[in-house]
Amino acid sequence: MKKRIIVFDTTLRDGEQSPGASMSVEQKTRIAEILENLGVDRIEAGFPVSSPVQFEAVRGIAAVLKKTTVAGLARCRSGDIDAAARALETGKFPMLHLFIATSPLHRKFKLKMNRGQVIEEIVKNLEYARKYFDLIEFSAEDASRTEPDFLAEVVAVAIASGAKVINIPDTVGYAVPAEFGRSIARLRQAVPELRQVQLSVHCHNDLGLALANSIAALENGADQVEVTLNGIGERAGNCSLEELVMTLKVRADLLPFSTGVVSELLYPASKSLQSITGLILPRNKPIFGDNAFVHESGIHQDGVIKHRETYEIMRPADIGRRVESLAMGRHSGKHSFKEKLKQYDIKLSPEQFEKAFAQFTCLADQKKEVFDEDILSIINAVLGHYHCGCRLVYFHVATGKDQIPAATVKLRLEKQEFLAAATGDGPVDALFKAIDQALNIETRLLNYIVQAIGWGKDAQGQVQVEIEKDGLVYFGKGLSTDIIKASALAYLQAYNSAVLHVAKIKNKENKNESRSVVAG
Numbered sequence: 001m002k003k004r005i006i007v008f009d010t011t012l013r014d015g016e017q018s019p020g021a022s023m024s025v026e027q028k029t030r031i032a033e034i035l036e037n038l039g040v041d042r043i044e045a046g047f048p049v050s051s052p053v054q055f056e057a058v059r060g061i062a063a064v065l066k067k068t069t070v071a072g073l074a075r076c077r078s079g080d081i082d083a084a085a086r087a088l089e090t091g092k093f094p095m096l097h098l099f100i101a102t103s104p105l106h107r108k109f110k111l112k113m114n115r116g117q118v119i120e121e122i123v124k125n126l127e128y129a130r131k132y133f134d135l136i137e138f139s140a141e142d143a144s145r146t147e148p149d150f151l152a153e154v155v156a157v158a159i160a161s162g163a164k165v166i167n168i169p170d171t172v173g174y175a176v177p178a179e180f181g182r183s184i185a186r187l188r189q190a191v192p193e194l195r196q197v198q199l200s201v202h203c204h205n206d207l208g209l210a211l212a213n214s215i216a217a218l219e220n221g222a223d224q225v226e227v228t229l230n231g232i233g234e235r236a237g238n239c240s241l242e243e244l245v246m247t248l249k250v251r252a253d254l255l256p257f258s259t260g261v262v263s264e265l266l267y268p269a270s271k272s273l274q275s276i277t278g279l280i281l282p283r284n285k286p287i288f289g290d291n292a293f294v295h296e297s298g299i300h301q302d303g304v305i306k307h308r309e310t311y312e313i314m315r316p317a318d319i320g321r322r323v324e325s326l327a328m329g330r331h332s333g334k335h336s337f338k339e340k341l342k343q344y345d346i347k348l349s350p351e352q353f354e355k356a357f358a359q360f361t362c363l364a365d366q367k368k369e370v371f372d373e374d375i376l377s378i379i380n381a382v383l384g385h386y387h388c389g390c391r392l393v394y395f396h397v398a399t400g401k402d403q404i405p406a407a408t409v410k411l412r413l414e415k416q417e418f419l420a421a422a423t424g425d426g427p428v429d430a431l432f433k434a435i436d437q438a439l440n441i442e443t444r445l446l447n448y449i450v451q452a453i454g455w456g457k458d459a460q461g462q463v464q465v466e467i468e469k470d471g472l473v474y475f476g477k478g479l480s481t482d483i484i485k486a487s488a489l490a491y492l493q494a495y496n497s498a499v500l501h502v503a504k505i506k507n508k509e510n511k512n513e514s515r516s517v518v519a520g
């Protein structure tokens with residue numbers, strides 16, 4: 001008899017914390033729907049108190065999901081708990097994820113609290129949270145570097161104070177499998193009350209051991225594993241959903257655990273997430289990488305042709321990967337476009353559909369074959385729909401051997417137009433300088449990445465930029481068959497999000513001011 005484990009997905013919280021992975025509310029909602037369809041049990045939708053976008057995303061997701069538990073993160077602070085409660089009030093199955101750091105390093109340098117004070121905080125905040133929530137998960141942050149006796153005390157106190165799920169995170173990805181497994185077994189022995197609640201683990205991949213540690217924890221009695229799709233997350237990422245699901249499936253002979261995840265939906269889900277975040281997976285990534293089912297050496301090819309199992313432990317179809325994904329073209333009509341959306345479980349409003357289809361036909365006119373990746377990027381642009389802000393009206397770039405690269409741009413912000421020209425080290429440099437001049441701004445370019453989306457010489461280029469403005473970092477993405485245009489779009493998106501951020505802060509300050517006047 002297999003034990004049905006709980007899959008807690010934190011793609012939208014821990015995953016979204018990866019540099020470059022931030023998503024709009026609409027994009028997060030889309031991913032949440034995909035994850036629900038995939039069959040994960042719990043979705044951590046965000047950290048409501050941390051920003052208005054996070055709050056709205058958690059609220060929107062909680063309102064939309066039909067069968068999945070939606071969790072919001074909170075520190076041991078009443079303001080955090082209040083925000084999570086407000087964000088989740090419309091949800092069918094709300095859950096609070098409350099955490100505090102417990103390791104000596106975190107206690108001393110981050111919290112400046114001793115053991116007793118940490119315990120007090122846990123009791124006080126769990127009590128406070130219980131007035132809103134029935135289902136509360138408590139996490140002892142940096143548990144794997146916490147003294148075992150203190151961790152046991154923390155866990156016992158959290159259970160006595162009403163936590164229904166106890167999560168043991170390897171926050172910094174420091175544990176190794178045998179050690180982590182032993183610590184889970186020891187904890188279960190030391191705290192018999194754990195039998196009345198669910199025991200969870202949350203492993204990071206700094207040493208590439210997140211999956212191995214999670215499996216070791218399951219073998220030692222864990223009931224829940226926290227994961228992210230594509231393994232995205234802080235630093236080197238989290239235990240990846242697809243690796244966990246497929247390991248349990250492929251090694252069912254050894255591992256007596258099952259999940260509710262429909263593995264055949266994994267690959268389209270991964271593609272959607274890659275398209276939305278722009279975090280494209282390396283070719284050799286387990287399960288999802290482009291090379292995961294490619295056999296190069298002659299001996300391997302020969303073996304696979306004779307009998308696939310000689311070199312394949314799973315089939316592409318097991319994860320919903322179609323080898324012959326049909327490319328679309330200018331003759332593909334609305335019907336086949338709709339079919340394609342269905343394949344990726346994409347739901348659009350009629351208005352969004354028309355917009356996406358118009359962009360698709362436009363692209364199909366420019367390139368011979370339109371690949372799934374292209375379509376996902378179009379959908380992403382339609383859904384992403386960052387606030388418009390400053391728009392590109394016109395650009396011209398001149399470059400060549402023994403020439404000084406020069407760029408001219410015309411931008412529009414509401415009814416005003418800005419025109420500027422500049423030279424640079426290369427066409428992109430000249431273009432960015434011209435944009436800076438037109439908008440009279442100063443930014444520092446931290447990162448610039450160009451990636452081909454799809455295949456062939458006419459593939460679209462996706463450009464991602466990371467800029468620093470007034471000490472803060474902003475991201476932007478642009479997509480076009482012309483990489484110079486994609487660069488301009490990406491740069492403007494980053495600039496627009498910087499402007500939006502400043503506007504929000506000002507708005508908040510104004511509100512606070514007016515509030516203090518009223519309170520006054």
Ligand SMILES: [Zn+2]
Binds near residue numbers: 014171204234
């Ligand atoms: Zn984490």
